Amino acid sequence: xxxxxxxxxxxxxxxxxxxxxxxxxxxxxxxxxxxxxxxxxxxxxxxxxxxxxxxxxxxxxxxxxxxxxxxxxxxxxxxxxxxxxxxxxxxxxxxxxxxxxxxxxxxxxxxxxxxxxxxxxxxxxxxxxxxxxxxxxxxxxxxxxxxxxxxxxxxxxxxxxxxxxxxxxxxxxxxxxxxxxxxxxxxx
Numbered sequence: 001x002x003x004x005x006x007x008x009x010x011x012x013x014x015x016x017x018x019x020x021x022x023x024x025x026x027x028x029x030x031x032x033x034x035x036x037x038x039x040x041x042x043x044x045x046x047x048x049x050x051x052x053x054x055x056x057x058x059x060x061x062x063x064x065x066x067x068x069x070x071x072x073x074x075x076x077x078x079x080x081x082x083x084x085x086x087x088x089x090x091x092x093x094x095x096x097x098x099x100x101x102x103x104x105x106x107x108x109x110x111x112x113x114x115x116x117x118x119x120x121x122x123x124x125x126x127x128x129x130x131x132x133x134x135x136x137x138x139x140x141x142x143x144x145x146x147x148x149x150x151x152x153x154x155x156x157x158x159x160x161x162x163x164x165x166x167x168x169x170x171x172x173x174x175x176x177x178x179x180x181x182x183x184x185x186x187x188x
Contacts, residue, residue, distance in 0.1 A: 030183030033179075034180070036160050036177055038159060038165065040158075042152045044151070047148065047151045053142070059136070081117050084113050091108050155172070159180070
């Protein structure tokens with residue numbers, strides 16, 4: 001084969017290769033290749049992290065105890081009023097005569113009953129005053145402590161493909177190489 005034939009064959013092969021690449025790149029498909037990663041820089045973001053914790057302490061609580069109160073229904077004794085009425089009527093009977101004696105007896109009974117009730121109520125107040133007790137009660141509260149942590153949001157990746165440097169952003173660390181999509185289009 002002569003030199004001209006070799007040149008013609010080379011030109012034809014080059015033309016066919018360029019046409020094939022142009023045809024492959026003219027669509028949106030293109031082809032995939034590998035590019036060498038030359039730098040990876042993490043993009044850092046400060047994130048607020050809530051950490052709930054329970055804080056407890058003991059508190060002194062005052063309780064009163066009513067000695068005249070039972071469980072369920074409140075129980076109150078009428079004995080002081082009855083006893084006061086009996087004594088009051090006996091004392092009242094000592095005064096007057098006839099109808100006046102009857103009135104003095106009734107008045108004595110009423111006054112005695114009233115005195116008996118007052119004695120009972122004073123005793124109840126005394127019991128309440130002296131019936132106060134204290135105890136330790138545990139109290140707890142949930143507190144959300146906030147801290148800030150640095151977290152990697154993404155990576156800024158610089159890679160080299162066919163002698164040129166490119167930069168992109170990726171979610172994950174790419175490693176030593178990344179896959180690139182090549183799409184060749186003819187320029188008009």
